[in-house]
Amino acid sequence: MRLADLQAMFQAGVLAGAEDGARILESVKNSAQADRTTLFGVYVNAYRARLAEFLAADFPALRALIGEEAFDALADAYIGAQPSRQRNARWYTTRLPDFLRESAEWRDNARAIDLASFERALTDAFDAPDAEPLAIDALGGFAPEQWPGLSFAFHPSLILLELEAGTIATHEAAMEQQELPPPDEQRGHVAVWRADLDSVHCELEADEFLALSLAMEGHAFGDICQMAAFRDLEDASPERLAQMLTGWFQEGLVVAAESREKEG
Template sequence: MSAGLLIEQQRRLSRAVVEDDLAEATSAGGLLRSRAGGSLLHIYRHAYRARLVAALRENHEGLPRVMGDEAFDALAQAYLSAYPSRHPSIRWFGEYLADFMQARPALALHPSLADLARMEWALRTAFDAADAVPIRAEALQALEAQAWPGLRFVLLPSVRLVTLHWAVEPLWRALKSQTVQPADGEPALPEPEPSDHCLLTWRPDLETRWRSLERLEAMLLRAVLERQPFAVLCTRAAAAVGEADAAAAVVAALQGWLAEGLIAAVQV
């Protein structure tokens, strides 16, 4: 068999297994015959999908526990058909799950679960983000006053801001505190309440952290992510709290970010 023909057969087999391509399955099926005469293609296809469903469970640990195995498996199979894995690592399988759940509410069971998926994904991606050493407050104290209007702050690579429409944090916390599925007689998991807010996740060291943000702080952090200078942060704060309190509000936010280890660098 020539190298070109071998490569083409491998491509057909990949499309038959990964993309569930019926035309390619017919072609590739003849290549995968057992001695008993049965096709092995369905075995490869089943193993491929089962491994990705398992990866989705690993990347969203709390979601299957809330939904139950049957409902989660149905969601996972539908998601896999709509979004086949495109990344070499299955660690990144599930990137679009939250949006998929929001678009397919019947599969999600409850609209808040899409936000639970968003929170879990943000925490996972924050954990896997590149390392960086947070700066200390002394780095800002040494700067001249005239430099402050143009200062730009660089956040850690792990910082994520996630817009949520449901208060899923109590549910996530309850899931983390439980080691097994709730049994009869045990307290039910808290049901999320509607709440438009922003969630912050980051990893200043070996531990991923998170907290919910008030509207002003979320607005300021978004401005920092846009690489806006200190003067612009003050202008945006003034629209929310008034010019007299704007600078103090931004400085207070900066002090909190420095204490929590969110800032990786400052650009003068």
Template sequence: MSDFARQQSEFQRGILSGDDTVLAEILDSPKEKRETLYGVYRYAYGSRLIEAMRNEHELLHSYLGDEMFDEMGRAYVAANPSQHPNLRWFSHALPDFLRSTAPYSEHPELSELAALEKALNDAFDAKDGPVTSLADMSGFAPEIWNDLRFEAHPSAKRLDLLSNASAIWLALKNDETPPDAAALNEPSRLLIWRQDTTPMFRELSGEEAMMWDEATSGIPFGVLCSMLATYDDPDGAAARGAGYLHGWITSGVLSGVSAGD
């Protein structure tokens, strides 16, 4: 390694870790001490990362406000040095950070609001895939429907929330005053996906969430209907299963249907 490359490496390491060893190789300017000059780079580095976090989590930023968001951002930057050249991925660990780090962990809606925003961003960036249509379904004879298996669209993801973070998200999205944060009696079961070019989500009933989770793990339609029969009214299980399936297809959350293994 050349001496210049070594200095660059030490300069970068100092910015990332706070190590001031490289200051011994930096000269004061006529107007400022080297510590001040180096501090400008450190500040700019952190500020750029926090700016990227604001872009990725606009509604969390709106919920917290500038001061609290920036304070949280500085704590996140210190705990999670950037590991990827694309800033899009810098805040990928933010939900886990908020869930596990005080004082943010004392407010579960923060990590769940971040998780919802992350899931919507991921849905937008997800790879393209075929979208199953009602016309595709018409090609399967009724006698083989019990054997049909389903594949989720690459953008589709399930997310369970234990707070009213989705209601907070919707209020912020509509420029309304968000409701007070509250724990839920049972999870809010969300399905997140990209429809055309728009990321979106909707809440599923417990039964539909169960069917989606099992369907996208490879369970065939006939078995799914049997599971629905144990979940609620057995006489209407097949009709409910067909209704859920119809909704998935018209929403564009399936990428494939096949008969048999």
């Protein structure tokens, strides 16, 4: 048997698991120390244990929320359903929130799903591409009549989430090893991004979440004002939206601005 064939068989066996994989490797001889099934099981267990470590490292608050036993069972189920297919282990854990949503056992646990989504957003924001923030002085280059047509591009790390209102408090308590707060069925809004080489977050009011969502979709400033008024958000006046925009610049979220209005 060629080495390449043996390596491919070995990889398939590891992914299949110790019991099924051992049958795949019937051509491998036993060693003087142990039989091939036992030796192969060492590789299988090490592979799964390493993937479980990645999951625990990326979702520590989720582990604290549901408990070690339940988390270990979740990790085992995820590893069985999601074999590692990328060389970079960083990306292996990224589908865990989706796996929770798709799982019959977890799909109704909104608290766990939201907490996992928040933890994934923190990791994704940290690893996102970089971009140079646009100084707020750049707005001075646009005439007043151009403002309704202003549209903005945002930092690649910016992520908006709609979560259970207590998600942030749960995450903070878990990371500080404090008692977790009770569930909160109300929904809240959170922005996550990278600042100064670290992932940060900010809870948003409903009007700012709407405005920022629309802005990230490419809607112009004037259109955002009209949509906010149409949805009866009393606080979403042009002045309030201008304050939001100033805040986005101050946080380094805006990386480009352009006007769709024709000059003259």
